[in-house]
Amino acid sequence: MPSIAENLETVRGNIVNAAHRAGCDAASVELIAVSKTYPAEIISHAIDAGQEVFGENRVQEAMIKIPALPGRLRWHLIGHLQSNKVRKALPLFDLIHGVDSADLARDIDRIAAEEGSHPRVLLEVNVSGEGSKHGFSPEHLERNLESLLELPRVHIEGLMTMAPLAPEAEASRRYFAALRELRDRISMKTGISLKTLSMGMSGDYQVAVEEGATLVRVGSAIFGSR
Numbered sequence: 355m356p357s358i359a360e361n362l363e364t365v366r367g368n369i370v371n372a373a374h375r376a377g378c379d380a381a382s383v384e385l386i387a388v389s390k391t392y393p394a395e396i397i398s399h400a401i402d403a404g405q406e407v408f409g410e411n412r413v414q415e416a417m418i419k420i421p422a423l424p425g426r427l428r429w430h431l432i433g434h435l436q437s438n439k440v441r442k443a444l445p446l447f448d449l450i451h452g453v454d455s456a457d458l459a460r461d462i463d464r465i466a467a468e469e470g471s472h473p474r475v476l477l478e479v480n481v482s483g484e485g486s487k488h489g490f491s492p493e494h495l496e497r498n499l500e501s502l503l504e505l506p507r508v509h510i511e512g513l514m515t516m517a518p519l520a521p522e523a524e525a526s527r528r529y530f531a532a533l534r535e536l537r538d539r540i541s542m543k544t545g546i547s548l549k550t551l552s553m554g555m556s557g558d559y560q561v562a563v564e565e566g567a568t569l570v571r572v573g574s575a576i577f578g579s580r
């Protein structure tokens with residue numbers, strides 16, 4: 355079985371190749387190693403292989419792991435965030451990917467004001483319209499974005515999506531392309547760049563990079579199946 359270091363090298367190489375196929379700069383794509391469910395000692399292997407940015411999906415789990423690992427690492431919250439966890443999440447994470455409603459964005463803004471922080475967030479978009487998925491519908495996002503951009507504390511840096519589960523990576527392409535097109539449309543309308551696109555997981559990150567991802571969230575292809 356390949357080691358975590360070898361897996362990381364493979365994933366990084368695949369990202370570079372996918373970026374080249376798309377004619378974009380591989381340096382514009384950041385790999386988030388999704389370490390949810392893996393203990394600190396397993397994560398250490400990835401750190402030894404040079405990985406410094408990690409993704410967790412549960413605040414409770416992150417509160418235990420993050421203090422146990424080197425302080426220079428950066429952590430992203432990739433999963434759904436409940437309003438009652440916002441206060442605990444803010445000091446732990448550099449970027450919150452899953453802001454999936456206007457109410458949550460407003461809660462984050464209010465709590466950040468109380469705590470004196472300026473959180474960076476991505477808005478999650480349910481591009482596929484699957485009922486089981488969190489996120490703004492594209493129409494709802496376009497209607498609400500102006501008011502969200504006025505929140506004084508929250509920095510909205512871009513958009514995030516998850517494609518429906520599918521055996522073929524290619525099946526994700528149209529959802530990733532749709533997220534990029536939505537972003538481009540919003541940027542044209544508002545003049546705000548929303549430069550970050552968080553899309554792609556172990557099964558489809560290469561397609562995501564081809565479609566313009568700037569963050570890919572890869573777990574099992576690095577750490578092994580959960």
Ligand SMILES: *Cc1c(COP(=O)(O)O)cnc(C)c1O
Pocket residue numbers: 388390411432433516554555556557571572573574575
């Ligand atoms: C778990 C998770 C990932 C990583 O999934 P893998 O298939 O293990 O790469 C990416 N994004 C989100 C939101 C996740 O919850």
